[in-house]
Amino acid sequence: MEAIQTTSTADDDEQTTFEPRIVAFLCNWCSYAGADLAGTSRLGYPPNIRIVKLPCTGRVDPLFILKAFERGADMVLVSGCHPGDCHYTSGNYHARRKLPTFRSLLEFMGIDPRRFQMSWVSAAQGGKWSQVVADITALATELGPFEYFERIRDNRN
Amino acid sequence: MPTLTVNRQEIEVADGATVLDAAKACGLEIPTLCHHRGVPSAGACRICVVEATSRGRTRLIASCAYPAEEGLVVQTESERIKRSRKMTLELLLARCPESERIQEMARELGVDTPRFKTENRNQKCIMCGLCVRVCNQVIGVGAVCFSGRGQTREVVTPYKELSDVCIGCGACAVVCPTGCIDPAEFRDKLLERIPNEFNCGFDSRRSIYVPFPQAVPNKPVIDRENCIHFRTGGCGACAQICPAGAIDYEAEDEFTEEKVGAIVVTTGYQLYNPAAYEEYGYGRYPDVVTSLEFERMVSASGPTGGNVYRPSTFEYDDDGKIVGGEKPMVCVFVKCVGSREEVKHKPYCSNICCMYTAKHTMLYEHKVHDGQAFVFYMDVRAPGKNYEQFVRRVAKEKTATYIRGRVAKIFPRNGKMVVWGADTLSGNQVEIDADLVVLAAAVVPSSGAVDLAQKLRIGYDEHEFFNEAHPKLRPVETNTAGIFLAGACQAPRDIPETVAQASGAAAKALGLVVRDEYEREPIVACVDENTCNACFNCEPVCAYGAIGEKEIRDRKGNLVKIVAEVNPGLCQGCGACAVTCRSNSIEVEGFTDAELYAEIDALVP
Amino acid sequence: MQDLTQLLRETAEDLLKRKAVGVVIGYGHTGSRGDMTAVFARTPQQVSQLALDGECYRNLAVYLNKPEVRKLGRCAIVVKGCDRRAINVLIRENQIAREDLHIIGITCEGVGDPKMQKCRFCTVHNPPDCDTVLGDPVDIEPEEGEFAAVEAFETKDIDARWNFWKEKLKDCIRCYACRQVCPLCYCKQCVVEKNIPQWVETSSHLRGNVMWNVMRAFHLTGRCIGCGECERVCPVGIPLGLLNQKLIQQVKDKFEFTSGMSADEKGPFSTFDLGLDTDDGIL
């Protein structure tokens, strides 16, 4: 996968120093292929995204999301096939129930729901992938470092 | 099964057969007028009389209506019969002297001029009632009937008015022995011509038809929507006529379930509808056609028999066949109609248009020797073997004038289609008065491609072309195991490419199905029997029904517990079950919790 | 209530005498302090320990998962409407078969003094599908909206929410009383006990505590019947019921699902509904 770094045009010093870390869980068949397409199509997108390939968004356990936050992710993205297009028939339908519910729980806990994003990006949507990453990176930059877990990372007690 | 004697020949006929049938079975010809195979006989015209002897008594009977009784002795040739027929024809000729059919029959029986005269001569109708019977008893509509008695008797519509009862099927006209019926007298709107889809609707077909000459299987099908039998319950003419008894109206479309080891998807393409270019007027101006319509025209088996005519001038025969038209002397071909149009249409190149357009110009030249062809093009893309040479030949032989530029507008003027375009090489505006404009419309996937893809669980791109597993390394496979692609359903492809891909797909499919043992994907789920709670929440989540129950027994065979089990042959490894399992007792090989944990762990230092 | 106690004892005695059950799990005032706790009557003599009153707030369904209790034979169990719902979930998740239970339902106007919060919006005062029902049918309108507490909490802004939970969860000592008392936490291996990999850290610090409590709540999505036992037993007073209630609200609003209303239902995460599910909030 190739991600061509877009040059940051931010003139604000603070903004240029903060590079959000975004962990993305992508389904193998649609979004991962879409990201791949973005790469082979030489579409640029911010390099802040770190991808975990999964067979399907249905494989995304909320544990993964929390663990990513715990480990220092500023944002988590889950991206998969559009509804109806799941390679496994219904994995994304299950994800579409489970993960937004989890997001509402996070929100209830006081974790900004915007820190957990979901998208549907098909294998042919290299352009959309590039756009999604650009958009959420901009959002993550705007939201700033996610410090809830950072602060308790080395918590002794 | 009665047995009777016809002209001293014994014959056994089917129950319900008529004497006429028996005679025919003996190879004897009996003239008829009011008889039609598909219509119940009435013995109205009495041309078909024969002598029949039963219980010692000999009479003249109408063979078309008289039942073939057991022991009946029939004589089809005799003076008495001849006299009777002559008399009948004399009378008919007197009534219908102009009818060619009657004249012909009269000649055969040696009747020259009738001895009788009638007031209202020159009728064609012989009052045989065949049309009334066909309409009532066969079509089942009853749109025509007899009216009046004796001299004033005539065949009319009820109240002599055009009625909606008539469905305009034209059966009456077909059966009329004297050809005196024009269905237009019964109904203002006749049954619509059924456009022949294979010929792009240029000509028509019947409601029972063979879809196209090379159809597989090459057998007729009934178009239920248009078939009179399915509309009124009547007709059934085709069933009566078919000597093989192959027509079965009861036959239903069936869903058959087949278990297969592989599927090759070859659903092909269709043309982008150029009506989307309003400025080209496709659909409004008959002389603006698509390349496929042109292709049908130049085909020897096509609607025009290989002649190129301007569609606005098509001449049809009674059967709806095109028999003539005006040859287009100036023909303009427009390429890239819908292709390579990022904004409103399709951004991709349709791949095949350059080559077939070059071919079309050549065929056009063959068909219309002194015609003039122009081609509007963006580029000429001819990257196949010998393709470039072919295009050069077209240019060299001047079969067409290539104009690099796009067409801005097409409109009719003085019976011509005016084509406004640009020649970007010379920088000039071009105006051509064309007789025919052929649009090389973009290639798009067949309608229903998305539905099919969703059924098969194969991917498709934003243009609805199916996705191959890998553009370079797995071009004929899909991401779903056992499903392969060939041809234009995957992307615009020409014939050699399609054939090559189809061969590859076939080989791949065979490679899959000929094996005795299969390798399954290593990425499947497995259940930890020790920790499984047997809640079976995973079961409904599995789209493949791969989760079953497993009984755990101790050494003595006592049931200890039941746990979930994954059938690795069915499992596709999506992992939805693993997430549903709260105790994390299901792992997906290759995407185990431990592996994913390590990945997440390492991603954010 | 006294006569109900009598009725219960008679029922239990009959069941035990007939050997229709091996144990009657009910309530009783036990010990020197007389707390209303679980009583396991295994002989007709022991039925005198059984009692019913307004303090039957425990959810005894949790004991149906205990192997030690199951060893005693077929169970008769005293349930209120809310507890009955928990049994429905257990049946739907194959943890117990309906025919292995004799359910003694007690109609309930709410328990505790003052009434427990869950009783104020209860709609299952009369437990359905019981083998024996004790008490007259109760018809009470809910006193407050089911999600009043959730809605009240949600008036806090996002940072205030986090600060609230941070302070609460900091105290979690990881005694797992919430898990052990939950009738629906029956996993042979809790996610926190799975150590390859160790998703949930076991140390009692905020990082692991957040993970544990969030996952505990999430594993009850579409399952929790809101008996409130987790919150009641938490030795450090974490309002766990609020988290559960939020998820109950979510599945009700989004998936039109209320857990435990029938034993045949499918959990909201075992199925999906193209008519209900939306792409809201998905890019």
Added chain:
Amino acid sequence: MCTCNTATAAEDALMDVDYVPYRMRIDKVTAETPDVKTFKLVFENEEQGEAFTFKAGQFGLYSIFGYGEATFCVASSPTRKGYIECSIKCAGRVTQAFHQLNEGDIVGFRGPYGNCFPVEEMKGKNVVFVGGGIGLAPVRSVIWNVLDRREEFGDITICYGARTVADLVYKDELKQWDARDDVKTIFTVDPGGETPDWTGQVGFVPTVLGEADIPAENTVCVLCGPPIMIKFSLPVLTATHGLSKENVFTTLENRMKCGIGKCGRCNVGNLYVCKDGPVFRCSQLEELPPEF
């Protein structure tokens, strides 16, 4: 329980423990069976290595940082200095992680802890070693300890069995022992576990042990293996061969966390297996609550 231990224990007593392990480097990894590997560990700090002593039967806590600690006996002989060996069966989180390691990797080791086999007490006596599966590891430490001082002991018999030929550990050493004139060896595999070229016996350890010729007088036994094997071997040793339970020694493998009598995990009755064991006389075990 054994006198030789008290010296060590006294030295360690009231030593401050901060749970920081020795830094050890893996010197050699030997695959014993499909799921057992033997790790040879050397001290990174040479001083520590020189000062380090232990007794046969003692255990330690081996750790991989990020995965945790696990308890194993030291499988090498105290007579062989400068390194320790442990044989680890792949079972849980730590052992799985151990199996991923390679030579040169760093691990932690805390120990030695616990008591030991009373090698001094065995002097002048006939010694029978009975091992099953991975249970040979603690026995091996004693075997080499005894063989390295061969002249001090009487007849030596080694009876070792595993489920299959593949499951036999220390295959090279089995050959070495077999080749010695001064050691009697009985090697066996469970019925069905034999290979065509297997020259040893076929049968369960208690069975072949019962058929073996073992002197009843002046004999001690070191017995280690799966609980089921111990359960059935013990009567064979006592009833068939006439050994006293006092003279049969085994080790317990309770779960431990601290190794130093604090964490409360290994308690059996009022004993701390980590302090009062892991080596016990079979007569002692009979008096303990059956919680091991």
Added chain:
Amino acid sequence: MTDPREKLVVGAGWQEKLVDALHGDNVRVLAPVLTEGTAEFREISAAAEMATEWINTRTPVKAVLFPRTEALVEFERRPGEDVQFTAADNEAVPTVVLGARPCDLNALDVLDTVFNWDYRDKLYAERRAATTFVGVACTRSDEACFCTGMGGRADDNEGSDLFVRPMPDGGAVLEVMNERGAALAKRLDGAAPAVGTEELVPPAQVGAGPFDTEKVKEWLDTHFDDDFWTDMSLKCLGCGACSYLCPTCHCFDIVDESDWRKGQRRRNWDCCSFAQFTKHASGHNPRPEQHSRCRNRIMHKFKYFIDRFGRKACVGCGRCIRVCGAGQDLVDILAEITTAAS
């Protein structure tokens, strides 16, 4: 009750002075602070934060010496390098604990024993040495309290370094129990020697009569296998609340918690009621059933610990009764055993 070495009288407001003096010396002061209906030991910056009316803290004072989680070893793995590890920074902070209850302080003896009986637990020992405990006589009790049943008293000064007997006017009689207490008492300006006739707030009356723990032990000695265990454990749900909040329970777990780069080896409270507590990696579990675990808990407190260390491991603080979600009652269990024994 142990005889104090010295008795002092201090007037109302003595806590303020003491806390201020200690803060001046950078000594951490922990005291019960009321939080949502219960009290917890928290670091205080002024005596006013301290609870005045409380029965006992939710968490026992053992947490000061033996926290519910603490780092033992710090480790770090840099790419391409071997793992590095060091002892965690656990430097003991000089601490004074104000307001510990006699039962909790009694319990320290159990912890002292365990953490020092053979090897000395460095972390515990250093914290112990740096901490001074100021015990205070109970003036209130609740129905779960049963220190008297275990031989304790509401005004037992055993285990305190300095023991406080409150007076109605806010003053107190302080008993100096040892050097640490004496050192603390020195900081109290205006303390006068007690005369012995000071009016004291009467100590709380704790309802439980003394148990004959010897009888209990006798019964336990001979009833390892008994239906009693099955019966009493039916109710138990196997959580760790009672152990975690028990002032004498000291079982712990050692776990590594880390991300891929660095982490800590931690010591956490553990509990013998957990089904996983003794479970081997092989799946074998020496205490597979709840009754064996419940039995172990009772046996450990009232038999094993006595056998080993000569004292029982229960001080009657009543926390296990208060927190038990299943309504399990240790007093009742002991009563039943006593009945069975007679």
